[in-house]
Amino acid sequence: MPLRFRSRILDHLAHRNYLPIYAHDIARQLRVGELDDAAYDEAIRQLVFEELIEMGKDDKVRLPRLPEEVEGIIKITPRGAGFLKTDVNYREGDLFIPQGETKDAVSNDRVRVRVVRRGDRTNQGYRPPVGLKQDDNFGRVLEVITRGQTRFAGELTQRGREWIVEPDGRTIRDPIMVRDPHAKNAKAGDKVIVDIITWPENGFLAEGVILEVLGEAGRPDVETQAVIATYMIRQEFPPEALDQASEAAKSFERTTHSANASGSWSDREDLTAKFIFTIDPPDAKDFDDAISITHDAITGNYELGVHIADVAHFVTQDSALDIEASARATSVYLPRYTVPMLPETLSNGVCSLQEGVARFTLSAFIMLDADGKVVGQRLARSVIKSSKRLTYIEAQQLIDGKIDDARKHSKTDPVYSEELLSTLARADTLAKIIRRRRQYDGMIHLDLPVVELVYDTEGHVIDAVPEDQSFTHTLIEMFMVEANEAVARMFAGIETPLLRRIHPDPTFGDIAEVRQFARLAKWRLPEEPTRKDLQALLDATRGLPSSRAIHFSVLRCMSKAVYSPALIGHYALASVHYAHFTSPIRRYPDLLVHRVVHAYVDLTDNGRLSTGGKKRRALTRQMLDDPRTLD
Structure with a gap:
């Protein structure tokens, strides 16, 4: 599949240190294996055909030169100049746009730009714009195609007779004039949302109209609302989406009542009697992952169960609720405030794996030997009942045998059974085995300082302290990575498309x-x-x-992890196959993966049927015909 090489080739050629070399040398630098030679060569041919790269007379590979006109996204510097990030990579890199040549564009606008070359400057007495040499190319904005943003938050102030808004952030540099601030009963010192009606040009300020008064500037709750309004983060759910969430929750309650009465969970594997627990931050509201661990003393093998909230059961594909979740894409976490991807009826309610109540889950069971090598896996639709909610520090204190200290960090009844203590000990052992294996495989571990902000009761930052370093954070991370790999590996094995989380090699x-x-x-x-x-x-x-x-330089050299169906692994995790499966309450890509899992368990009797040989090929055809796979 040439898809997995296209972006890597383009990123490689776009690097500021790249010098033209032969295609086979690029393949060596990208560490393309012999088995991938055909896909790599096809990617090169496609990119040449599409004029995204060029083969010179010397057969060396280059990016094309800038054409006469280009489109892209502009970023304006504090001094008023700009840089254009073009839609396509060119060998000149980002195009500089001098002060005075940006028209009325502001940062994040899509613009059309004329490229001014040295050949355009034949007039006698020509002087290049400030900051440019005589032979430098530069750009001149011809038009703003679309605005990246039209509304801004800022503080209302008065200058003589004029009222202006000092905008937050760096998107727009200069104040915004407002003609009638009193129409919204705004006063000096208020944080307001202003919509621009005239954009800044030729030395004139932008002019706007106040849409909303948020309150006194500087108050934490007001500043939080300013961020939400500025970035147009969706807070209110459409009534139809709320109705669907409410009905899904009621339907679940009816189902659980019926199942409790009959003792049957229909098409789900009943894990309610299995010892399963959660470990989360102390302030967690939604619990989307739980774990179980068993150990066979004879074989030395472990069975790791990772049980994830079955959000796909509650969010019907293409429903109003699904469309809203897709538009949000993720929950947004701000200081002391969360904007959820799903209504709280689901996110903090029936989807959340709360202690002591039945919850629907998708379970990944991973079998590992004594060295942490995966020897088997299966997926199942399940129902669980979490036996215990733990916080990270609480769980670590229990592992360390400090039960009295653990009670200080408990968010539920601080009673700890022998089964809990022994399971935690197994979990600690298994996580360290997995970490050792991953380190041997080449997992990158950066040692960079992480701090946690401390707030007073009104939300002001009063301190910054080192983040809790309990090993239980790593324990959960290791287990979630195993589950994410298991799902991605499963669908690679049956040649089924999946939205993967890929992390290409550094350039x-x-x-x-x-x-x-x-x-x-x-x-x-x-x-x-x-x-x-x-x-x-x-x-x-x-x-x-x-x-x-050194650690920051290694971090900066890493490529950006992205979502893609391409069969590319995760470089930093040393994962051959990787997808996001474990956080469907707060990440929409995980929900898409869950739908593919649902299609799989529907076709395999909840993961029980063999998928080898001819059955695998038949299953692949069925999966490709299922609309959940191609969502």
Whole structure:
């Protein structure tokens, strides 16, 4: 599949340190294996045909030159100049637009730009714009195609007779004039939302109209609402979506009442008697993952169960509720405030895996040997009843045998059964086995400071403290990664499309910059380092004065993780296959993955049927015909 190489090739060529080389040298720098040669060559042919790359007379690969006119997204600097990020990569990189050539554009606008080349400057007495050399190309904005943003938050102030809004952020640099602030009973010092009706140009300020008065500027709750309004974060759910969520919750209650009476959960594997528990932050509202662990003392094998809230059961595909969740894409977490992706009836209610109540889940069972190697896996539609809710610190104190200390961090009845304590001990052992295996495989571990902000009762930041470093954070991370891998691996095995979370290798140019930092720390990295080489650098510099610079340089060299159906693994996690499966309450891509899992369990008797040989090919055809797979 050439798809998985296209973006990697383009990113490689777009790097500022790239010099034209042959296609086979690019393949070497991208570490393309022999089995992938055909897909790589096809990707090169496609990109040449689409004129996204060029093969010069010397057969070396380059990006094309800028055409006479281009479109893209503009970013305006504090001094009024701009840089254009074009839709397509060109060898010149981002195009500089001098002050005075930006028309009325502001940051994040889509603009059409004329490229002014050295050949355009033949008039006698020509002087290049400030900051440019005589032979530099630059851009001139011809028109604003679409506005990236039209409403802004800011503080209302008075200058003489004029009223202006000092906008928050850096999108628009200069104040915005307002003619009649009293129409909304606004006063100086208020935080307001203003909609621009005339954009800044030729030295004139933008002019706008106040849409909403949020309250006194500087108050934490007001500033939070300003962020929400500025970025047009959807807070209110459409009535139809709320009705559907309410009806889904009522239907669930009727189902659980009936199942409790009959003792049967129909098409679900009944795990309500199994010891399952959650570990979450102390302020968590939605609990979308729970775990179970068993250990066979004879074989040494473990069965890790990762049980995830079955949101797809409640959110019908293409319903008003689904459309709203898709538009939100994710829950938004602000200081002391959350804007959920789903109505709280679901997110904090019937979807949340609360202690002591039946909840519908999708379960990934991963079988691992004593060395943490995966020896089996299965997926199932299930129902669980969480036996215990734990916080991270509470769980860690219990693992460490400090029961009295654990009680100080409990959010539920601080009674701890022997089964809980023994299961936690197994979980701790298994997580460390998995971590050791992943480290051997080349998982990247960065040691960067993480702080937690402390607020007073009104929401003002009063302190910053190091984030809790309990190993239980890593424990849950290791288990969730195993589940995400298991799902992605399952569907790769039956050749079924899946929205994956991919993290491509760092570009050759970015690695070259890490090598420069490594030399400063007197450490030599190979020209094409492996993950293990990078981790050796990180381990060797940990605790040294150069540690923070080195660790940040490795972080900066990493490619951006994105969602894609391409069969690309996750570089930092050393995962061959990876998808997001474990957070469907707060991430829409996980919900899409859950629908594919539902299609799979429907076709395999809840994961019980064999999928080998001819059955696998038949299953693949059925999966490809299922609308949930191609959502």
